[in-house]
Amino acid sequence: MPDAPTVARRSERARAAILAAAAELVRELSYPKLSIEAIAGRAGVGKQTIYRWWPSKGAVVLDAMLESDSGPAGLALPNTGDIAADLRGLLRGSVAALTDPGFESFLRAMYIEIQQDPELAAAYRERLLLPQRVAIADRLAAAIDSGELRADLDLEFAVDLLLGPIQTRWSLGLGGLTDAYADKARDAALAYLRAAGPALPL
DSSP: OOOOOOHHHHHHHHHHHHHHHHHHHHHHSOGGGOOHHHHHHHHTOOHHHHHHHOSSHHHHHHHHHHHHHOOTTTTOOOOOSOHHHHHHHHHHHHHHHHTSHHHHHHHHHHHHHHTTOHHHHHHHIIIIIHHHHHHHHHHHHHHHHTTSSOTTOOHHHHHHHHHHHHHHHHHTTOOOOOHHHHHHHHHHHHHHHHSOOOOOOO
């Protein structure tokens, strides 16, 4: 005989339904039209259930983004022993995500919200942006240790150099985000990451 559903189990089902509903609706509606009421209706829960866990629709969308972007390997980058190949995968993956209508809608929603909600902006940085940057820096550090990259590399600047061109084109709506562009950005960054040269000024 199956166990009777517990409060914890019912709560987890409700939470999963809310995040799934938010993920669906942010792809279907423009962000200003997305509401807690719409999420609650799609999830089959009351608004008070959502507000019990999240203070705003932006917070729900952030958790939905994190849920959809999670995987068994976490945020660690692959280490094949070939930093050029691994960075190629990273930047092409970034282009694919930023040009996917569904995932892009998540990010556009976050860009709207973090301009207006300092607490959500802090959560976005701490839970998504900074862990991603740490994962990239860790992969670059491994490449320094293996002799593939210059020993005096400034890891923070290196991450900026890798991600900056793609993020700038996306945020400004300039277009042109293709695999070929990702490869050009990687090659330009690698020219610096590998070259011996003076350390950056303080």
